[in-house]
Amino acid sequence: MIRITRIAISLLLLVQSIQLSAEQQVDPAGSPRPKVVEVAEAWVGLTPPTMAMNAGYFSLSNLSDNPIELVSVTSPAYGSIEIHQSQLLNGIASMRMLPTLTIQAHQQVQFESGGLHLMMRKPIVAMSLGDSAVVQLHFKNGTSVHVEMPVLKSKSRDSHHEQHNHHQHH
Amino acid sequence: MSILVRAFSRGVFVSALLAGQVMLAAEAIAATDDYERVKNPVAVKPFSLADQNGAPFNLQSLKNHWSMIFIGFTTCPDVCPVTLGNLEAVRAEMGLRVSPERIPRIIFLAVDPARDVPVLKEYLGYFHPQYIGISGEVNQIGSLINSLNAFYRLDKKHTDDNDYDVLHTAYVSLINPAGEMVAKLNPPFHPHKTAMYLSQLISGVRFDD
Ligand SMILES: [Cu+2]
Numbered sequence: 001m002i003r004i005t006r007i008a009i010s011l012l013l014l015v016q017s018i019q020l021s022a023e024q025q026v027d028p029a030g031s032p033r034p035k036v037v038e039v040a041e042a043w044v045g046l047t048p049p050t051m052a053m054n055a056g057y058f059s060l061s062n063l064s065d066n067p068i069e070l071v072s073v074t075s076p077a078y079g080s081i082e083i084h085q086s087q088l089l090n091g092i093a094s095m096r097m098l099p100t101l102t103i104q105a106h107q108q109v110q111f112e113s114g115g116l117h118l119m120m121r122k123p124i125v126a127m128s129l130g131d132s133a134v135v136q137l138h139f140k141n142g143t144s145v146h147v148e149m150p151v152l153k154s155k156s157r158d159s160h161h162e163q164h165n166h167h168q169h170h
Numbered sequence: 171m172s173i174l175v176r177a178f179s180r181g182v183f184v185s186a187l188l189a190g191q192v193m194l195a196a197e198a199i200a201a202t203d204d205y206e207r208v209k210n211p212v213a214v215k216p217f218s219l220a221d222q223n224g225a226p227f228n229l230q231s232l233k234n235h236w237s238m239i240f241i242g243f244t245t246c247p248d249v250c251p252v253t254l255g256n257l258e259a260v261r262a263e264m265g266l267r268v269s270p271e272r273i274p275r276i277i278f279l280a281v282d283p284a285r286d287v288p289v290l291k292e293y294l295g296y297f298h299p300q301y302i303g304i305s306g307e308v309n310q311i312g313s314l315i316n317s318l319n320a321f322y323r324l325d326k327k328h329t330d331d332n333d334y335d336v337l338h339t340a341y342v343s344l345i346n347p348a349g350e351m352v353a354k355l356n357p358p359f360h361p362h363k364t365a366m367y368l369s370q371l372i373s374g375v376r377f378d379d
Contacts, residue, residue: 047247048296050289055247080333086248088357092321093249093340113252114358120247121333154255 056118079122259361
């Protein structure tokens with residue numbers, strides 16, 4: 001009986017999250033528009049609690065005929081989030097902050113270890129395995145996208161169960 | 171067997187990442203050879219640091235072991251966890267090729283002591299408790315960095331910047347049991363290739379003392 005109730009609740013949550021996903025892209029006036037951005041394989045790297053920061057990854061696809069520009073990323077779970085790029089210049093490793101990121105029409109940009117990542121600082125509570133960070137991606141054209149990013153130890157170790165979208169594990 | 175498979179797949183993953191990164195950063199220099207033997211090995215000069223448990227770690231501590239020294243810092247969420255994971259995969263694969271006492275230890279040289287020393291033990295314990303983490307006085311860190319022919323800089327934008335990045339030499343230094351730097355390993359530290367290179371290099375060297 002308890003089990004049946006749990007399944008029912010999970011189904012309910014799943015339906016809600018699908019609805020949320022369908023509604024997630026609204027223009028400033030609030031009217032629906034064709035989907036412009038697709039986010040897939042979102043995850044956050046597990047770090048020791050004392051580190052007080054995480055790196056976030058996903059792939060971002062621009063489904064539209066025009067370039068789109070990611071201008072900011074916010075989350076109630078973090079004090080600050082920046083778009084970062086790890087780089088190797090003349091044998092020196094460093095990170096740089098990108099003020100914005102443009103994705104050309106029908107192109108995909110991959111955030112991944114050693115390259116582009118979200119630099120997520122000052123988590124309100126330390127993130128552990130099983131948690132998900134909810135973030136909002138804000139684009140210059142007014143579109144904003146809601147993404148759930150589960151905390152994983154490392155993507156390469158988890159690549160057996162590929163995530164095709166951010167709702168699959170919920 | 172599963173370790174091997176994991177090491178392989180992760181190596182491929184990281185190589186693919188590096189290729190992507192080089193293309194993205196237009197100003198990036200084309201990757202050089204992954205491994206460089208130091209032609210005339212130079213003895214590491216004396217230094218005095220401490221490990222993550224507070225025990226002294228100095229030149230003597232490098233003797234009678236092979237070591238891989240990786241320069242990093244604990245507030246590095248993107249590259250450092252991947253590198254430490256790759257080096258661990260290198261050690262796992264070397265276990266099939268050389269005797270345990272010849273497998274290099276992983277030494278994480280934390281160059282940002284103000285932020286690193288308070289959390290070093292927990293940071294390393296999180297990834298792998300066998301790692302040795304060393305840090306200490308700025309001038310002592312500088313001395314070891316010089317011996318490794320390396321570089322680092324705390325990239326503070328202003329005096330009370332607490333979110334600064336740390337620029338550092340990306341290569342891992344291979345130290346022989348006499349305390350000499352004998353090779354540089356460059357990213358992406360492909361586990362299988364690196365294990366093959368190190369196994370060959372280390373098998374060809376005898377230390378009878
Ligand atoms: Cu970063």
